Amino acid sequence: xxxxxxxxxxxxxxxHTFGFQAFRGEQPAIVRQVVQGGDALVLMPTGGGKSxxxxxxxxxxxxxxxxxxxxxxxxxxxxxxxxxLGVRAAYLNSTxxxxxxxxxxxxxxxxxxxxxYVAPERLLNSRCLGLLESARIALFAIDEAHCVSQWGHDFRxxxxxxxxxxxxxxxxxxxxxTATADTATRAEIIERLALQEARVFxxxxxxxxxxxxxxxxxxxRRQLLKFIRTHHEGDAGIxxxxxxRKVEETAAWLRSEGIRALHYHAGLDPAxxxxxxxxxxxxxxxxxxxxxxxxxxxxxxxxxxxxxxDLPKSLEAYYQETGRxxxxxxxxxxxxxxxxxxxxxxxxxxxxxxxxxxxKRVERQxxxxxxxxxxxxxxxxxxxxxxxxxxxxxxxxxxxCLAPPDTFDATLAAQQALSTIYRSGxxxxxxxxxxxxxxxxxxxxxxxxxxxxxxxxxxxxxPETQWSTLLRxxxxxxxxxxxxHGGLQLHDACRPLLRGEANxxxxxxxxxxxxxxxxxxxxxxxxxxxxxxxxxxALRQCRRDLAEEQNVxxxxxxxxxxxxxxxxxRPMSLEAMFELSGVGERKLDAYGSQFLExxxxxxxxxxxxx
Ligand code: ADP
Ligand code: ZN
Numbered sequence: 001x002x003x004x005x006x007x008x009x010x011x012x013x014x015x016h017t018f019g020f021q022a023f024r025g026e027q028p029a030i031v032r033q034v035v036q037g038g039d040a041l042v043l044m045p046t047g048g049g050k051s052x053x054x055x056x057x058x059x060x061x062x063x064x065x066x067x068x069x070x071x072x073x074x075x076x077x078x079x080x081x082x083x084x085l086g087v088r089a090a091y092l093n094s095t096x097x098x099x100x101x102x103x104x105x106x107x108x109x110x111x112x113x114x115x116x117y118v119a120p121e122r123l124l125n126s127r128c129l130g131l132l133e134s135a136r137i138a139l140f141a142i143d144e145a146h147c148v149s150q151w152g153h154d155f156r157x158x159x160x161x162x163x164x165x166x167x168x169x170x171x172x173x174x175x176x177x178t179a180t181a182d183t184a185t186r187a188e189i190i191e192r193l194a195l196q197e198a199r200v201f202x203x204x205x206x207x208x209x210x211x212x213x214x215x216x217x218x219x220x221r222r223q224l225l226k227f228i229r230t231h232h233e234g235d236a237g238i239x240x241x242x243x244x245r246k247v248e249e250t251a252a253w254l255r256s257e258g259i260r261a262l263h264y265h266a267g268l269d270p271a272x273x274x275x276x277x278x279x280x281x282x283x284x285x286x287x288x289x290x291x292x293x294x295x296x297x298x299x300x301x302x303x304x305x306x307x308x309x310d311l312p313k314s315l316e317a318y319y320q321e322t323g324r325x326x327x328x329x330x331x332x333x334x335x336x337x338x339x340x341x342x343x344x345x346x347x348x349x350x351x352x353x354x355x356x357x358x359x360k361r362v363e364r365q366x367x368x369x370x371x372x373x374x375x376x377x378x379x380x381x382x383x384x385x386x387x388x389x390x391x392x393x394x395x396x397x398x399x400x401c402l403a404p405p406d407t408f409d410a411t412l413a414a415q416q417a418l419s420t421i422y423r424s425g426x427x428x429x430x431x432x433x434x435x436x437x438x439x440x441x442x443x444x445x446x447x448x449x450x451x452x453x454x455x456x457x458x459x460x461x462x463p464e465t466q467w468s469t470l471l472r473x474x475x476x477x478x479x480x481x482x483x484x485h486g487g488l489q490l491h492d493a494c495r496p497l498l499r500g501e502a503n504x505x506x507x508x509x510x511x512x513x514x515x516x517x518x519x520x521x522x523x524x525x526x527x528x529x530x531x532x533x534x535x536x537x538a539l540r541q542c543r544r545d546l547a548e549e550q551n552v553x554x555x556x557x558x559x560x561x562x563x564x565x566x567x568x569x570r571p572m573s574l575e576a577m578f579e580l581s582g583v584g585e586r587k588l589d590a591y592g593s594q595f596l597e598x599x600x601x602x603x604x605x606x607x608x609x610x
Contacts, residue, residue, distance in 0.1 A: 009060055010023075010028065010031045010032070010035065010056050010060060011023070013056050013059050013060065014052070014056065015584075016584060016585050017059065017085055017086065017087065017584050017585065017586070018052065018056075018085060018582075018584050019085075019562075019578075019580070019581065019582050019583040019584030019585075019587060019588075020581055020582065021581055023052075024048070024049050025044075025048065025049070025203050025204075026042075026044070026201045026203050027049055027052055027053060029201065030042055030053040030175070030201050031052070031053060031056050031057055031060075033199050033201075034053070034054065034057035034061075034139055034173050034175050035056075035057045035060050035061060037061075037171075037173045038173055038197075038198070038199060039173055039174045039175065039195055039197055039198035039199070040053070040173075040174075040175040040176070040198050040199050040200075040201060041145070041175075041176050041177075041186070041189060041190060041195050041198045041199070041200045041201065042175060042176065042177040042178070042201050043178060043179075043180075043186065043200070043201065043202045043203065044177070044179060044201075044203040045179050045203065045204075045205045045206070045207055045323060046179045046207075046320075046323035046324065046327060047207065047301075047323070047326060047327035047328070047329065048179070048203055050143075050177045050179075051078075053175060053177065054067065054139060054141035054175050054177070055082070055087070055115060057138065057139055057173075057175075058114055058115050058138045058139055058141075059087065059114055059115075061138035061139060061173075062136060062138060063111070063135070063136030063137050063138040064108055064111070064113045064114060064115065064116050064135060064136065064137060064138055065114065065115045065116070065137075065138045065139050065140075065141060066116050066118055066123070066132065066137055066139070066140050066141070067115060067116065067117045067118065067140075067141040067143060068118055068119075068120050068123055068140065068141065068142045068143060068162065069117050069118075069119070069143045069144065070119070070120060070143070070144050070147050070154070070156050070159070071144075072093045072094065072095060072119055073274065073277065074299055075091040075093060075117040075119070076091065076095075077281070077299060077553070077556075078091075078117060078299070079091050079115075079117060080552050080556060081556050082115060084552070084556050084557070084586065084587065084590075085584055085586050085587065086584070086585065086586030087114050087115060088112060088113050088114045088115070089113070089114060089115040089116070089117070090104045090107065090108075090113050090115075090116055090117070091104075091116065091117035091118070092104055092105075092116065092117070092118045092119070092122055092128070093117075093118070093119040093122055094119065094122070104116070105131055108131070108135045109131075109134060109135050111135075111136060120156060120158040120159055120161075120162065121158045123162075124158055124161050124162075124164065129164070129168060132169070133168065133169075137169060137172045138172075139172060139173045139174065139175060140165050140169070140172055140173070140174045140175070141174075141175050141176075141177065142159075142162060142165075142174065142175070142176040142177065142193060143177055144177070144178060145159075145176035145177055145178040145189045145193065146178040146179075146180035146185050146189065147159040148160055148162070148188060148189055148192040148193060149180075149184075149185045149188045149189070150188075151184070151185075151188075152180065152185060159192075160192055162192075162193055163192060163193055163194045165193075166193070166194040167194075174193070174195065174198070175198075176189055176193055176195060176198070179320070179323065180316075180320075182316070182388070183389075186200070204385075204390060205319075205385065205388050205390060206381065206385055206390070206392065207322075207323060207326065208395070208397065209326045209329050209330060209331050209332055210322060210323075210325055210326050210332050210333070210334050210397075211331065211332070211333050211334065211397050211398060211399075212322070212334045212380040212381060212384070212397075212398040212399065213333065213334070213335045213336070213380075213398065213399040214335075214336045214337075214338060214373075214374050214380070214399065215335070215336070215337050215338075215399075216337070216338070216339060216465070216468075216469065216509075217337045217338055217339035217341075217342070218337075220309050220337045221250065221253060221309075223337050224239065224250075224254075224307055224309060224337065225254070225257055225259075227305075227307065227333075227335055228254075228259060228287065228305075228307075231305070231333060232304055232305050232333070234284075234285045235285055235304035235305065236280070236283075236284065236285055236286055236287070236288075236300065236302055236303050236304055237287050237288070237303060237304055237305035237306065237307065237325075238287075238288050238289075238290060238294065238298070238303060238305075238306045238307070238321075238324060238325075239254075239261075239287060239288070239289045239290070239306075239307045239308075239309060240290060240291070240292065240294075240306070240307070240308045240309065240310065240312070240321055241289060241290070241291065241309045241310050242291070242310035242311075242345070243291070243310075244265040244266075244267045244291060246309070246310070247263045247264070247265050247289045247290055247291055248263050248265075248289075250263075250289045250309065251263035251287075251289040254287060254289065259287055260283075260285060260286050260287065261286070261287040261288070261289055262276045262279060262280060262286055262287070262288050262289070263276065263288070263289045263290065264276050264277065264280075264288055264289070264290040264291070264293065264294040265290060265291040265293050265294070266291065266293040276288070277294070280300070281298075281299075281300050281553055282547075282552075282553045282554070283554075284302075284540070284544070284554055292312075292317070292321065295320075295321070298324050299327070300324075300327070300553070300555065301327040301328040301555050301559050301560075302327075302328055302330070302555055302559065302560045303324055303325050303326065303327070303332070304325065304326070304330075304332050304333070305325055305332060305333040305334070305335060306321060306322045306324055306325040306332075306333075306334050306335070307333075307334075307335045307336070307337075308321070308322075308335070308336035308337070308338070309337055310338075310342055310345075311336075311338050311342035311343060311345075311346055311367075311370065311374075312370065313346065313363070313366065313367070313370075314363070314366035314367065314369070314370055315366065315369050315370050315373055315384065315387050316366070318336075318370065318373075319384060319388070322334035328555075328559050328560055328561045329561060330560055330561055330564070336374070338374055339468070339472075340429075340430050340468065340471065340472050340475070340482070341486070343367065343371055343472075343475070343482060344429070344482060344484075344485075344486035346367050347364070347367065347482060347483075347484050347486075348484050348485075348486075350363045350364060350367070350484075351484040368476075368478070369387060371472070371475060371476045372476050372477075373387075374472075374476070375472055375473050375475075375476035375477075375507075376400075376476070377400065377404075377405050377407060377505075377507050378394075378400060379394040379395055379398055379400050379401050380395075380398040380399070380400055380401075381394075381395040381397070381398050381401075382394055382395065405507040405508070406507070406508040407505045407506060407507055407508060408505070408506060408508050409503060409504075409505060410470060410504050410505065410506035411497070411500075411502075411503045411504045413459060413462060413466075413467075413470055413504075413506070414470060414474060414479075414497055414504040414506070415497065415498060415500075416437065416455055416458050416459050417433070417437065417459075417467070417470055417471060417474065418474070418479070418480070418490060418494050418497065418498055419455050419498075420433055420436050420437055420453070420455040420458075421433060421480060421488050421489070421490055422490055423453050423454070423455060424436060424448070424450055424453065426487065426488070426489040426490060427483070427485070427487040427489070428487055428488065429485075429486040429487055429488065430468055430471050430472075430486075430488065432444060432445070432450075433467075433471065433488060434464055434467045434468060434471070435450075436450050436451075436453060436455060436456055436457075437455065437457075437458060437459035437460075437467055438457065438459055438460045438462075438464055438467065439451075439456055439457025439458075439460045463509065465509045466506075466508070466509045469506065469507055469509050470506050471488065473506055473507065474494070474504075475488070477493070478491055478493045479491055479493050479494035479497065480494065531606065532567060534602070535567055535598075535599070535602045536563075536567055538598050538601075538602060539563050539566055539567065539595065539598055539599075540554075540563065542594055542595055542598045543557045543558060543563065546591060546594065557587075557591060558582055558583070558587065558591070558595075559582055561581065561582060562580055562581060562582030562583060565580040565581060565582070566580065566595060566599060570599055570603065571596065571599065572596070572599070572600065572603075573596070574588060574592050574593070574596065577592050577595065577596060578592075
């Protein structure tokens with residue numbers, strides 16, 4: 001009898017080289033298309049498993065797979081990871097000396113390389129193109145293909161010239177890959193890379209292992225610290241802040257609280273930036289505080305959380321940033337603290353930017369959508385996916401699903417708020433309006449005579465936090481607008497409400513939203529017992545030792561997902577070890593016995609203690 005593997009060479013490579021049991025989603029169809037020599041455009045979320053879509057065809061087709069990748073810093077990691085699997089991989093970029101580069105060129109011509117990573121500017125020079133013409137090329141993979149888009153934030157001019165690959169190598173299949181979902185970018189990729197003939201593979205953009213939580217800002221640093229302490233002690237994570245200064249301050253503060261935090265932003269000198277990035281990627285359990293400069297190509301699979309201390313620019317940016325959590329598929333958190341002040345700040349940034357008016361208008365709309373996300377009293381994931389054109393049902397893995405908010409009829413309160421905005425002249429921010437509503441006679445309130453307004457103290461029966469939630473919800477539903485100075489103004493949409501022709505349902509604030517979120521999120525890797533925790537620590541130590549010996553990131557030895565399987569399955573033989581996902585032939589040979597020994601020793605000790 002033939003096994004399915006014998007019939008399907010792709011499955012054979014998947015199991016023996018990569019150590020995975022089954023393909024995911026669209027992977028088998030994509031692999032088939034490229035192996036057969038067709039072009040493909042692959043749209044898959046971060047962590048979806050794009051790399052296998054060109055790595056396996058490169059191994060199955062004759063010749064070398066050439067991978068165009070915009071990030072020099074990442075090439076080395078990718079090549080190292082492949083070598084760990086026993087794949088003959090190399091890269092060509094400006095970090096190589098002449099002798100090293102020519103050694104790789106010779107190996108390429110001799111057919112000794114399966115996968116070659118090349119920087120786009122390198123690839124495009126005529127010498128390199130000539131070299132590739134003399135070699136046998138299995139395929140071209142164009143990673144981060146959205147870099148062709150002039151409208152995107154990752155635009156790379158060299159990417160546009162990559163259409164030359166089609167002209168010079170018409171017989172070689174090309175596969176372009178990206179995690180950027182929108183239709184405009186997709187069309188641009190097809191157009192600019194001459195992929196009209198390509199089959200397009202669109203995967204769901206859902207990231208089911210990521211739990212989304214949004215909390216109202218109260219004392220953001222404390223909230224962050226509590227979130228980390230409760231759920232992510234010892235885990236790697238990213239904390240995004242808007243400004244460089246805040247990045248540095250947040251990192252310093254976390255360190256003073258005993259958390260291993262680093263900072264990263266575009267203002268650091270390149271050497272420091274790289275050192276911090278390397279420490280984050282290689283180390284375990286480092287929290288990186290960063291601006292969005294820390295972005296594309298953070299390939300670390302075991303980032304357990306992404307936290308936002310400031311509002312991102314749009315839902316696209318938010319989804320991309322949070323998508324850096326949990327590439328390995330294990331439970332992870334996307335956590336954001338926000339307040340109305342963030343919105344005001346983002347508004348201001350848009351207004352001050354040099355962009356043309358029509359772009360600013362789009363940016364404002366995007367910000368509105370983000371506010372809608374933060375304030376909507378319904379499943380976060382449904383909303384996110386809907387924004388990206390995918391319909392879904394409540395997920396059960398976001399703060400809204402796990403602890404549905406209480407709502408109440410707030411029609412009267414909303415009318416009172418709107419009326420206060422109107423009577424005070426439609427130019428004050430939330431803080432001042434709330435002072436009026438709850439009857440706090442601040443200096444400013446007295447100075448403006450607002451203590452004589454008919455709505456002064458009209459809302460003193462509701463807590464201050466309830467009023468700020470209400471104002472944000474009014475803004476999220478388009479009833480009020482926030483101008484670039486943070487002043488609230490009435491919008492036409494509020495008329496039915498003011499006239500008493502519509503009701504307004506508001507979320508009731510709880511005592512502390514941060515504790516609510518905290519209790520609802522479980523620990524990411526659950527340990528059944530102290531005994532399991534001991535073995536987990538021993539397995540991690542073994543991995544750390546091996547990684548240090550070879551000077552590679554720990555996850556390249558085995559990812560957390562594989563280690564977790566060792567913990568659960570307790571394999572007692574190499575055959576049993578080979579059954580685990582993530583254990584291929586090369587790694588079984590290289591590391592299998594060390595990990596077996598750790599498990600056996602642990603089991604013996606358990607038996608003695610019993
Ligand atoms: P992307 O490039 O789409 O962000 P990767 O190719 O880096 O994603 O894959 C994400 C993670 O999923 C990696 O750790 C990878 O090893 C793992 N993975 C990919 N395909 C499979 C599969 N079929 N079975 C198990 N794990 C997989
Ligand atoms: Zn949900």
